Amino acid sequence: ATPTALMVGTGRGAKMGILIKNSEVLEEVNDVKTVVMDKTGTITKGKPEVTDIIGNEKQVLEIASALEESSEHPLATAILDKAKADQITSNTVDDFQAIEGKGVSATINGQKAFVGNDKLLNDVKIDEELHAQMIKLQNEAKTVVFVGLADQIIGLIAIQDAPKETSKEAIATLKSRGLRTVMLTGDNKRVADAIAQEVGIDEVIADVLPGDKADHVKALQENGKVAFVGDGINDAPALTMADVGIAMGSGTDIAIESGGIVLMKNDLRDVAKALELSKKTFNRIK
Numbered sequence: 001a002t003p004t005a006l007m008v009g010t011g012r013g014a015k016m017g018i019l020i021k022n023s024e025v026l027e028e029v030n031d032v033k034t035v036v037m038d039k040t041g042t043i044t045k046g047k048p049e050v051t052d053i054i055g056n057e058k059q060v061l062e063i064a065s066a067l068e069e070s071s072e073h074p075l076a077t078a079i080l081d082k083a084k085a086d087q088i089t090s091n092t093v094d095d096f097q098a099i100e101g102k103g104v105s106a107t108i109n110g111q112k113a114f115v116g117n118d119k120l121l122n123d124v125k126i127d128e129e130l131h132a133q134m135i136k137l138q139n140e141a142k143t144v145v146f147v148g149l150a151d152q153i154i155g156l157i158a159i160q161d162a163p164k165e166t167s168k169e170a171i172a173t174l175k176s177r178g179l180r181t182v183m184l185t186g187d188n189k190r191v192a193d194a195i196a197q198e199v200g201i202d203e204v205i206a207d208v209l210p211g212d213k214a215d216h217v218k219a220l221q222e223n224g225k226v227a228f229v230g231d232g233i234n235d236a237p238a239l240t241m242a243d244v245g246i247a248m249g250s251g252t253d254i255a256i257e258s259g260g261i262v263l264m265k266n267d268l269r270d271v272a273k274a275l276e277l278s279k280k281t282f283n284r285i286k
């Protein structure tokens with residue numbers, strides 16, 4: 001091996017904002033067949049905004065913001081921003097609980113309250129009209145969360161996270177190189193499909209619980225080497241499992257630590273550039 005070629009390659013990458021942290025990934029890139037991407041913060045901007053509220057808007061926001069005060073999820077930030085803009089003062093809560101991949105719950109004035117997706121509802125029934133509204137909003141690529149109080153749904157909040165401007169071009173480039181593109185997300189299938197269609201992704205795996213992302217990567221590895229691109233805490237195991245783990249520089253520390261390559265510009269187009277640079281560098285050093 002020629003260490004000079006490796007240094008030149010990694011140096012060139014660094015100038016482009018592509019950090020090759022782990023030179024072992026260079027051996028894998030030639031055989032990558034599939035690029036798997038997380039949705040929120042990777043394909044999309046990761047800055048979700050509240051677009052619609054169904055129900056008594058003030059009450060829905062009061063309850064939802066009280067619960068989301070203790071959450072660090074991007075959806076929580078969107079709800080708190082909206083409550084602030086509408087000058088809603090939220091109640092204090094007891095017994096706060098975050099339920100991975102589902103939502104949050106707590107007690108407000110002795111009553112059980114929750115904000116989250118349909119997996120969190122258990123026995124609470126959604127009436128037909130609300131269900132129809134949920135489907136309509138999800139088809140518009142909006143994430144829907146239900147707000148519940150005392151075993152009743154009091155409303156829903158729709159939240160939109162638009163794709164990054166460069167995501168569509170990035171995916172077209174990957175596909176033109178013969179790579180299979182897959183979105184892997186904890187969000188709802190309808191929302192994920194709508195975003196996938198906007199940006200041209202081949203395949204969608206949705207409703208994935210945080211702990212299951214790595215298993216999906218493993219299954220995809222049966223068809224050849226896999227690159228995984230992600231940014232969240234819940235992406236760390238998948239980044240480690242993948243043959244080439246690529247983290248967004250804007251991601252959480254644990255995601256960055258788990259990636260062999262880090263994209264400092266958070267631009268999905270740099271995935272294709274990183275793969276190309278790694279290939280060239282490897283072909284020079286081998």
Ligand code: ADP
Nearest residue numbers: 040071073076101102103115116117185186187
């Ligand atoms: P991803 O980052 O892949 O989109 P997550 O596992 O973080 O997925 O979240 C999956 C789903 O769980 C969200 O789309 C939402 O429906 C629900 N959820 C998670 N955390 C919250 C929260 N704090 N408030 C409301 N809903 C939440």
Ligand code: MG
Nearest residue numbers: 038040041232
């Ligand atoms: Mg993410």
